[in-house]
Amino acid sequence: MHQNLTLVEERIHRVLTERIVPAVYSARVPVALKAWMVPDEPVPASEALAADYAPFAVGDSWGRAWSTWWFEVSGEIPTDWAGRTVELLLDPGFQGDWPGNQAEALVHTADGVQVKGIHPRNHYVRLTDEAAGGEPVHFFVEAAANPDILVNDFIPTKFGSKKTAPEKPIYTFRTAELAVFEPEVWGLQFDVEVLYQLMKELPETEPRRHEVMRALERALNVLRLDDIVGTAASARAELVDVLSRPASASAHRLSGIGHAHIDTAWLWPIRETKRKTARTFSNVLALAEQYPDFRFAASSAQQYAWVKERYPHVWEGIKAVIAAGQWIVVGSQWVEPDGNLPSGEAMVRQITQGMRFFRDELGVETHGIWLPDSFGYTAAFPQIAKLAGLDWFLTQKISWSQTNKFPHHTFWWEGIDGSRIFTHFPPIDTYNSTLEGEELHHAVRQFRDKGKATTSLVPFGYGDGGGGPIREMMERQRRVESLEGSPRVEIEHPDEFFAAAQAEYTDAPVWVGELYLELHRGTFTSHAREKRGNREAENRLREAELWWTAAALKGAEYPYEALDRLWQGVLLQQFHDILPGSSIQWVHEQNEEDYAIALAELERSIAEALAAAGLSAAVVNSADHARRSLALDADGTPLALVETPALGVASLVPVTPAHPVTAERDGDAIVLDNGLVRVTVDARGLVTSIVDLAENRELVPAGRVANLLQLHQDLPNAWDAWDIDAHYRYTYDDLDAADAVELVVDGDLRARVVVTRSFGTSRLTQTIAVNADDARVHFAVDLDWNEREKLLKASLPFVVHAHHHSAEIQYGHVRRATHTNTSWEDAKFEVMAHRWVHVEEPGYGIGVTNDATYGHDITSAPSGRRERSRPRCA
Structure with missing residues (x-):
């Protein structure tokens, strides 16, 4: 029987991939192409549409790394396609099938209006559901020749900067054609795919598996391989019964929400992220029109702000689908920041800036923190979120821990002041789900709160580099919304999911303290200049606001807009692949340039504030404690020992x-x-x-x-920029x-x-x-x-018998063990602290402060090993 089942699976897979999927498009005709290479950085559509285009053809090479090309596409729908569904298909030379880390494109009308994005899993533009025949086709396509940084996995690459990337073209245009879309074949594709994936997940002893298998066999027996279009409807009829059987009452419920994780910078610079938002969001608008039951959640006020500034047509579309209830604003923050390194004030500003933008620009009040992809989360997060009036917290990244499995997927997270926030980790273990059967059943197997909770959340859509949900995912969702043998997947607002999960799980467990990721510990240290820039910018912003407040009391005009803009710039640089140092070289170069500009402006602003407050000739102390310390001149030479009051002059x-x-x-x-x-x-x-x-x-x-x-040698097993x-x-x-x-x-x-x-x-x-x-x-x-x-550390061994150390975090501190009694403690061989760490024994303690360091190794001296208490230096 096992052999027979294997043979059936092989048959289904081959017919699906080699016959049914290609038959979704039954007729094709080419369109004409012309091309214009942008001389340097991207230009607005108005400029590109007015450029001189040269002849170009499918099969031609284009695009040195990081360049931008515009393609003019023109053609005509054949008259004999009248009554048919017609789409434009474009493939500028995709390498692999994952969107976001290779060539991308945005299709515009001849008037420069954005239509939708193009990526390897979404390379069509629907032209008409029912063609009249003879309609002209005319578009302009902005194509980005972004290199595949991960072609050799996570190792250093010359493609990480325009300055070092090779000059030769990296793409060859593959497809530009009109095609007839066959809805019945399309439907058959997903009838078969969903049932085939379900069959593979069910045990061989499960009767449902055999029912599905026999139904698929009957469908394939009806299907004529030389006439897929003509026999697709008959084949689908054989599957109606097995597809119509509802899920059992005890089936796990997955709350599905469309999602497109768009890293604000990572394997591409910020300038490219600005374009990624338009590509992805225009795709979402097209999908929302095609599927009325579709819902999409997007975070990061900064990305919305870029769309508002650069793509007004997309912006208006977003506002319309928000009003229709199909687009859901989540996250409450300016960007999705690193979860450990920003100061307490910066974390508050992430939320206040984000919530203010969403309220003022979109009329939306958000209710949770949406932070699926950051490298651990400070124990201060619950109190910051609760004080902002937020109700829930979502992440997925803790599932990446290498040593210990986190014991819950749904729980209350308690912070350092006792505040608690309802928290969920999607057991599907990805924020880029495609809703395929293997993922759905994995979520059920992984869910750690069985018996008390019955629901979990699944964000679906291509992400990291954007791309978002595609129509294939919606077709899968419709079939597994209630399907016997499968978990139920129901489209739902995240607020509704969290409310229902909390109501169901009234005695959810409590996790106290930080959510430490047992991976990517190097992000506390990588690219030390970025860490220093962040710390200095946070400090200078605080000083500027302090002294401008003093100046305002003297009648000066407070520079609200300038400081608000500077804060937004710093918050942007705290994104979870910028501040941790886990991006390409271009991002690091821009980061350092931006900090240099911001810090120079802040120094001028502070000087102006002191002058306006009449304090130019005084010694000022921005610390919240009185000080007796050295006053230094611009060269660092001591002028005098002086005393200043707290926050005083x-x-x-x-x-x-x-x-x-x-x-x-x-x-x-x-x-x-x-x-x-x-x-x-x-x-x-x-x-x-x-x-x-x-x-x-x-x-x-x-x-x-x-x-x-x-x-030290610094060659981790993987993830060079992330791991120690x-x-x-x-x-x-x-x-x-x-x-x-x-x-x-x-x-x-x-x-x-x-x-x-x-x-x-x-x-x-x-x-x-x-x-x-x-x-x-x-x-x-x-x-x-x-x-x-290489890795450089400063060793500071001290004679103090301490079982724990204290480390400053946002608005307080955490205590961590210096011993390794358990695997949880042993996994924390590298930890994060802000400005100080402290070790103490009864009656005596020693503190180490720093001005721009976050990574520390603070351990007792085990037998046979050297004693260590070493904050990282560089």
Whole structure:
């Protein structure tokens, strides 16, 4: 019997793929092509339509990487096609079948109005449901020659930037033709496909499997392979019975919602994302017209804003389908940001900017966080979301964890202040579902809350690079909405899903603390300049708003629009493939340019605010605590020790230090001392001793050194920009050879040891400083980095017996174990912190602060291994 079943499956598969699918189009005629290559960056449609087009033909090559070409398409529907359904088919040379990471196109009318996008799974334009015959066809197609970055998986590539990409064309135009679309064959395709996929998922002992198999056999026996069009209806009639049998009352219910995950930047630059939104959203509008029961959810206010600015026809279409209830705004945020690295204020602004745009521009109030694809989620998220008035949180990414399976798919997530938000992870394990049988049954098998909950959510549609839902998915959904042997798939608003899931699962479990992703830990560190730019921009925005508020109290006009624009720019750069450093080189280059422009504008704005507030000649303190610290000039030279109140202003009046700094040489060592802390630096420029003089306590373990830079190999098993794998810790070189070790004394205010080191093709300068009246030791590194597949860390071993460490996150801190008693703890060998981490034993603790670092490795010293408490340096 098993052999017979296998033979039947082979027959069904071959007839479906080799006969039925090709027969969906029964007649074809070519259309004429002309082409114009845009000289550089993309241009508006009005400019492209006025360009001079040259002859072009199917089979011609086009498109160096990242270039844009426009194609003029012209033809005429044959007169003998009267009464038939006709479509325009275009294939500019697709490589593979997944949209978004290769050639893409947007079809325009001859008047420049956007019609719909073209991608490998959606390469048609419906011209007419019932042709009169003789109608002219005339379109313009904007084609983007985006390279397939993943052709060699996730490894470095020259195609990551226009500056390095090869010049030769990368695409060959394959198809440009008119075709007759056969609705009955189309229907047969999905009758057979859905039943065939169902049959494969059912056990061989299940009677339903055999009923489906026999029905498919009868259908194929009726179908004439030399007349698919003529016999399709008869074949479909053989399947009516098995397709009409409803799902059982206990069948798992999947709440389906159309979706198109569009990464705001990733394997393409932001400029390309602006065009992806038009392609995908125009596809959605076309699908909504064709399928009245279709529903689509899209997040990211920034992407809507781009459409409003650049594609008014698409924008008006979106507003119309929102009013019709077919388009659902979700997410509540400006972009889908990284879930760990933005500051608390930035996370609040993501929500306030997003919700404000959706309310003011679209008249929509959103109710949840839609963040399927980020690399872990801070424990502060629940309170931020609840304070914004939001009710639910959705993600999918935690299913990627390598070590431990998360125990729930539906649960309450509790944050650091006790706030809880209802949360769901779709067990289908993708936010790009195609609604095929294997995925649907996988969701049922995976669902971890069986017995108490009966429903889960499935976002369907091509994504990452956009593309979105296609009509094939809607055909599958219609057949599995209620089909015996299959989970039910019902189109539903996400708000309705969450309300029903919460009502059903009244005793849902509670997960307390962060949602740590046991994967992609390198995103805490990759592209350090982007991390620094983000931290500096967040800090400067806070300062600018603070001092402009002070100026406004003096009668100055608050620059609301300018600061709002700057905030939106920073929020954009916090997207979950920009700030984590997991994009192509072009994105990183633009990121650094944008930060440089924004920071320069913020510095000017802060200076203007201080002048307007009459504070130009004062010492200002934007911190929320009083400070006694060094005032430095533009070159970093100490001017004086000054005292300033919290969020306040003081005159530049020097304070005599109560604990002045002394520096002396002790043989080959240098000792820095201010009566609060004493630091000893050896001839190699390494810290051999840090003594807390108030406690008379040595902090550096005997025989060890602090501020030791260690160069590790960095070749993870996969995902180079994303991952740091545990094995990296065991192969490294200590950078303990110094080119020079110099003592620099700035009177009694500061003493510094400046160390220069060379390694590989790189060079760095370390500074170890002690300041007057300051119990801290200041470490700095100025790095000229030219290494590949290397990781540089700063080792700071301390004599403190701590089972846990505390790490700053948004609006608070989390405590994590420093031991590895369980697999959950062992998986956290790399963790995220914002400005500080702290380790403590009863009665004593040590903190490490940073100005632009997020990745840390904070562990106890296991037997046989070196003790570590190392914030990442670069």
